[in-house]
Amino acid sequence: MKRIVEQSTIGLILSRRSIRRFRKTEMGEDVLSVIVEAGQSAPAYLQAYSIIWIRDPKMVDAVSELCESEIIKNASAVLLVCLDFNRLSALLQTITTEHFLKLDSYPAEVLLSVFEAGLVVENMIMASEAYGYGSLILDCGLYECERLVDLLKLPQSVVPLVLLLIGEKDESPPPRPRWGLKNILHVDGYKQTTSVDVSEYLAKAEKTLSSEGYLMKYANFSGTYAEYLAERLKGTKDVKQSYEQLSAFLRKRGLKF
Numbered sequence: 375m376k377r378i379v380e381q382s383t384i385g386l387i388l389s390r391r392s393i394r395r396f397r398k399t400e401m402g403e404d405v406l407s408v409i410v411e412a413g414q415s416a417p418a419y420l421q422a423y424s425i426i427w428i429r430d431p432k433m434v435d436a437v438s439e440l441c442e443s444e445i446i447k448n449a450s451a452v453l454l455v456c457l458d459f460n461r462l463s464a465l466l467q468t469i470t471t472e473h474f475l476k477l478d479s480y481p482a483e484v485l486l487s488v489f490e491a492g493l494v495v496e497n498m499i500m501a502s503e504a505y506g507y508g509s510l511i512l513d514c515g516l517y518e519c520e521r522l523v524d525l526l527k528l529p530q531s532v533v534p535l536v537l538l539l540i541g542e543k544d545e546s547p548p549p550r551p552r553w554g555l556k557n558i559l560h561v562d563g564y565k566q567t568t569s570v571d572v573s574e575y576l577a578k579a580e581k582t583l584s585s586e587g588y589l590m591k592y593a594n595f596s597g598t599y600a601e602y603l604a605e606r607l608k609g610t611k612d613v614k615q616s617y618e619q620l621s622a623f624l625r626k627r628g629l630k631f
């Protein structure tokens with residue numbers, strides 16, 4: 375088992391970075407179990423989540439192909455974090471006939487369960503850091519949920535959210551940009567973001583990311599950060615269509631939000 379790095383909790387949190395270059399090493403079940411247990415130790419709501427450890431190398435290759443991500447192949451652990459109203463339903467059915475899962479919609483439970491799964495993921499990330507491992511969240515869990523459901527033969531009401539990669543760090547990136555504290559921490563009310571705030575944020579982000587060569591290194595993009603964001607967050611007709619499909623699939627799977 376790897377030695378737990380001796381650092382303060384705050385130090386670990388502040389120095390964590392997303393890692394996109396891993397050295398391929400094996401992770402033992404003992405370490406993985408502690409990391410997942412750390413995830414479970416996050417504040418709990420409905421525990422409507424499941425974590426699928428994608429361990430079989432053929433399965434890892436299939437997920438890597440499906441997500442068009444080579445990084446996946448070098449991770450020491452590939453975890454698919456899912457919303458799981460399947461297990462919750464088994465529990466509720468044994469205690470009442472009139473549970474909320476029978477309603478036409480339950481947006482609060484869906485949103486709070488996504489929030490809860492996020493806490494679990496962050497705890498697993500920080501536990502990985504404590505072991506000296508790096509990690510990366512991949513959103514392809516959700517974007518490719520339909521194909522992942524098929525690949526892993528997931529039952530109804532189990533919905534992939536994110537992939538969490540954990541592995542031996544093969545890079546040590548600098549801090550990435552965040553909005554200033556003054557923008558995100560509001561006191562006794564809400565302070566509207568101004569155009570100056572936006573310009574300041576974009577300028578800071580551009581400076582930080584260009585000094586790392588971030589966009590070129592990871593996205594092979596030669597423009598500015600603002601141009602990159604505009605490109606990535608476009609709401610084109612194609613995006614609209616694929617989101618309609620995604621929404622329909624999520625509802626069919628049992629996410630009644």
Ligand SMILES: Cc1cc2nc3c(=O)[nH]c(=O)nc-3n(C[C@H](O)[C@H](O)[C@H](O)COP(=O)(O)O)c2cc1C
Pocket residue numbers: 390391392393394510511512513514536549550
């Ligand atoms: C919900 C979520 C989804 C993410 N999806 C991806 C992804 O698909 N690919 C990726 O490279 N990074 C992904 N990330 C990581 C972010 O890009 C990363 O956290 C951000 O650039 C800030 O960098 P840092 O984590 O090093 O501070 C995701 C992060 C979150 C919270």
